[in-house]
Amino acid sequence: MGPLGAAPRPPAATWDLAGRVVANGPVSQGLRVLDVELPRAIDFLPGQFAMLNLTGPARLVFRRPFSILATAGRTISFLYRAIGRGTSLMAGLAPGAAVECLAPLGQPFPAPAAATPPVLILAGGVGLPPLYAWFARYRRPADLACFGGRDLDDVPWDLVPPPWQVSVDRLDGAAARSVFHGLVTELALACVGEPGDATPRLVLACGPTPLLRAAARLARERGWPCRVSLEEHMGCGYGVCKGCVVPVRDPGPPGWRHATSCTEGPVFDAALIDWDRFGHAAAGGPA
Amino acid sequence: MGPLGAAPRPPAATWDLAGRVVANGPVSQGLRVLDVELPRAIDFLPGQFAMLNLTGPARLVFRRPFSILATAGRTISFLYRAIGRGTSLMAGLAPGAAVECLAPLGQPFPAPAAATPPVLILAGGVGLPPLYAWFARYRRPADLACFGGRDLDDVPWDLVPPPWQVSVDRLDGAAARSVFHGLVTELALACVGEPGDATPRLVLACGPTPLLRAAARLARERGWPCRVSLEEHMGCGYGVCKGCVVPVRDPGPPGWRHATSCTEGPVFDAALIDWDRFGHAAAGGPA
């Protein structure tokens, strides 16, 4: 009964916890890591997320979703970029500041089974956390991980050491490190070789929508399975508001339905997403 | 044309300035002093006030009025008690925090002229600043200043050193200092002697409404002039909203009118206030 919200639950229960910031600083020019100490340790699976909020006058009407980067004891970590009101306020949090944390939530990326083909990871910018967590936990020798940043300064090098492969959109000046110049999907193509290459892959992707579309297309073309983590707008994060839907293919009459991305996702089989209906109305001039 | 708002202007123009907190700490158990550095020095007369606001997410819909305690160069100081939303947030301001300051505003306490009788000051709690400023600037040998606090711990001793006289409402335990136990009006009575005492006085009072009423009554009984500073609720503080009115006696037909306390006051001749109409409807049970 997916649409009712009682999606298959991940093993760990969700906790609503009052945390304290223990560290909050840059890991690259644009990206920051927030470490929050919770009153208890929580379990999570790579791809699951937390809903975070500030307290006091900066408290937001809705919590904000962030993929879980890692946990260590009672500390939970997030990677983020200050792009709007909430994330900018988050960037100003000093150690000791209170943070409300509802976690873990949502469906994870699949854990590898014996039959799982080698994985091809495509992570773009703040799409890194769930795949960082996956690679750190499940990595097998044949798995490949590619990270795409905006430029050299934007790459959080400590989080993507070799064997991570790194690409940057812009390559200014002399490249001190050996990185690929181009889109992360191009890097991935370079890694897996031409369509003739026989190795099947499971593609796991998280990042901006163009990246997800490209990853889905690549997988479709090669006949590979693909899971993507969608960063849809969210209200509640726990299934009650229907403010986070994505169109998915459906056997029923209209051929599609709205899936609730916070409980049925955020990780979806890319082949199920109705990519034509996906994404919001394009911006134009004033009304 | 008082009711039109073009009340006689004090000499200094009003400035809308973006200040920075330089210090913010307790001067007694309940009272705090906030020092704000402004981009330029401003002149003020004792009894004038400033409208203050925080910035960022804590910014209030309306600024809050605070009497000016003192200025030194570009620094302006306020004495306050955290009693509500704004003052509690104010208590949390760290050095460097931004503060919006509109000052000076309103009509001051009168400066003493040659013919001005000795002054009797009655200041209660956070009513101290305008009278502290008056006493510091104008004090003559025969002037008397009385401050009333809640208890010994509540008194900001450094601001009311002798010749200030101090009374406290509650005297718990052994009184380490020689203070008067009782209301500040009782202290004042003890200072000025019985009604037979011939010395005329100009009474200047600021503090809670009961104190103001008592001061006005005392002055009326003795036939003394009296000026009180009213702490009426305010919206704008500069005369445009009419959210701060007080009923004053008026020669015209209904016998009273609404005076705008931020521009015509906050210092008023106590004899002009319509004390029967003054004060808000008493609180009762639920509707």
Place this chain on the structure above:
Amino acid sequence: MNRPGWWRLDPCAPFALGPRTLPGRIWTASGCFGYGLHGHDIAAPDLATPYEGIGAVVTKTVTPQPRPGNPMPRLVELPFGAINSIGLENVGFAAFLRDVLPELEARGVPNVVSLAATRPAEFGTMAARLYEVGRGLRHWHGVELNLSCPNVAEGGHDFGSDPATVAACVAAARPHLPDRILVAKLTPNVAQIAPLAAAAAQAGCDAVAAINTVVGLDVDTASGRPVLPRRFGGYSGLAIQPIALAKVDEIVREVGVPVVGVGGIVDARDALKFFALGCVAVQVGTAQMRDPFAAARLAAELRR
């Protein structure tokens, strides 16, 4: 919060409303806590489940047929509220009766079922069928008629702003709910809400719920276009509380029908304001979306 002297109620004690005894006075609002099935997997250090102390979960509104709802984006966050245009996405009445209602009973979630339809007679049909299925259930307490969703083109706006239509909907449902409560949820998007409440009361409802969302719009300054695909949405959250209080006060003083207060209730102080005006119960909406324990914590605080 300091408990004020005038506050005497235990909001978690059973109380009579119309023909039924409800377990408590703190409810969750329709559309803001799903069908009431999402709380069981969420825990907190202070409370075992988000249902503790809750008098009723009002379900997401159910319509005769399933609805896919509106396109994304559906929510706009504002400084002290939000505008939504969910478009009544729901599984439809049949699936609700089959999959959801028994589950609510099995899990012991006290619930009131929110219904919407486009014609008054449909409310009668749905109420009758619901009673057929639900009459033996202990935790199903009744029906709330959503007469006010401003997002739905057919129905919605004008539908609930006409006293005669409100009366017709209530009258259609009432006979089928002999021992269950019938609540009419009113729109605030009218000059006077009292006539709607009076019409509902006269037609036999046990209480009115006020208010549903206020019509609102937000513009994306980058594009110059309304943020929501359908331009308008329903404004909710703390920002609408003064409007809700004004509407509730109007009803309490002019009509006298029991009122369930809803609109901008975030914490215990907010709820107290509605009780002070005379509400018999309150509902927590937008705040429940942010905090699964919002209503439960509010109840706990009012109880202390």
Place this chain on the structure above:
Amino acid sequence: MNRPGWWRLDPCAPFALGPRTLPGRIWTASGCFGYGLHGHDIAAPDLATPYEGIGAVVTKTVTPQPRPGNPMPRLVELPFGAINSIGLENVGFAAFLRDVLPELEARGVPNVVSLAATRPAEFGTMAARLYEVGRGLRHWHGVELNLSCPNVAEGGHDFGSDPATVAACVAAARPHLPDRILVAKLTPNVAQIAPLAAAAAQAGCDAVAAINTVVGLDVDTASGRPVLPRRFGGYSGLAIQPIALAKVDEIVREVGVPVVGVGGIVDARDALKFFALGCVAVQVGTAQMRDPFAAARLAAELRR
């Protein structure tokens, strides 16, 4: 603020509205900047006076007779707005003409005079007298009819919510203002605002101003009583912006009369939202009470 690509207007350039050219599109709202005489003594490091770049100060509403206004408290601050019950305190029409209007002219403050009355005919009488006194003044640009103050028992609420009365008020004033603008300020406390705007347009106004305050109430939890002595007040500030935008959009799309946008405009981004929907000018209300330079800074920012 990043200036969006679609934004082309210079809000501080003169523009034609009805029979008159106004100096700019950023105005201050009635009741929130007094009679426009308080700004001259206030300075700031960035702007010499709060009038810089301002197209018009809409004066506090003036009534035929002086009014003492309501008892205190008159203002309730809320998280993102305020409720007021000033009760139209003003010096009266005669004193206004004698003391205020010449002073505005002498100081060169561009102004629109807000008028209220309890009967439509009075608007005609006041407009005629105002024109008699003001026809030679350069800085007096016209009249705004306050058809919507919800605080005043006689008039107020029901007064402005009836299209026929709105039309009667506009029709009464129109003939007396041949070369001055006539703006009808509408109440948002109706189900549909477009009929009011259509009535005003048909009766000959040059623009409508939307919106006035929204009816609201707040409760003091300590006492359990409404904070304002008259229970209800007018809700204003950022919190009502989505409601104002919705009403403005309704008028622009259904009626097409020029709209002056007002309601929750605090900064340049807020103003842009109203211009994006098609407003010809905007007014700054509650924000102007907090910051004497609010409108002037907003104009400066939109100009950059």
